[in-house]
Amino acid sequence: MNTIDTAYLERCIHTLERAYMLLQETNPLEIDYDMYRSACVKEFEIILEQCGKLLRKCLKPYFHSSQAVDKLYFKDVFRQAVLRSIISLDLCERFLEYRDNRLATLKISSKKQRKSAQEGIYTNLHAEPSILCKARDCNLTLSLCDVPLLS
Numbered sequence: 425m426n427t428i429d430t431a432y433l434e435r436c437i438h439t440l441e442r443a444y445m446l447l448q449e450t451n452p453l454e455i456d457y458d459m460y461r462s463a464c465v466k467e468f469e470i471i472l473e474q475c476g477k478l479l480r481k482c483l484k485p486y487f488h489s490s491q492a493v494d495k496l497y498f499k500d501v502f503r504q505a506v507l508r509s510i511i512s513l514d515l516c517e518r519f520l521e522y523r524d525n526r527l528a529t530l531k532i533s534s535k536k537q538r539k540s541a542q543e544g545i546y547t548n549l550h551a552e553p554s555i556l557c558k559a560r561d562c563n564l565t566l567s568l569c570d571v572p573l574l575s
Contacts, residue, residue, distance in 0.1 A: 428481045433474045440467035469526060472519060479505045498523065 440463075447460035479501050480493050486508055487493045496504065502516045 428478055430478065433471065433478065436467055436471045436474060440464060440471065443467060468522070472523060472526070475519065476501050479510065482510050483508065 443460050443463035447457065447464060450457045450460055476498050480496070483493050483496075483501065483504055484490050486504070493501075499520055502511070502519055505511045506513050506516045
């Protein structure tokens with residue numbers, strides 16, 4: 425029987441919560457503010473990727489082979505998880521929106537434009553700390569898969 429270990433995902437969620445808390449307590453003019461803001465964005469990126477990897481593991485029993493799941497594009501993993509009622513449509517759309525925002529910042533060549541786009545990602549994260557809850561919901565939902573979890 426396969427098991428899914430969510431310990432790393434939990435650690436990333438705790439790290440994001442801590443970085444976000446420290447960010448709120450820091451003066452925006454200090455260098456620490458930039459460090460905590462960068463940590464928030466980076467940890468969320470890690471959480472997003474980790475959720476995708478864990479969802480692949482949850483989807484394997486629904487496909488004819490592991491290779492079929494491994495061939496799915498990142499967004500298709502989330503879409504298939506919705507089709508199988510592993511995650512909600514709302515959660516899927518939210519994660520895909522954040523993924524699109526992240527990819528948009530990678531395509532920007534101007535340092536000034538990239539900083540502006542990163543600020544947009546941060547603003548979404550800052551304005552809606554419930555993304556932490558969304559990551560937790562994804563982790564909780566993963567625990568409801570047919571595949572037992574280790575935490």
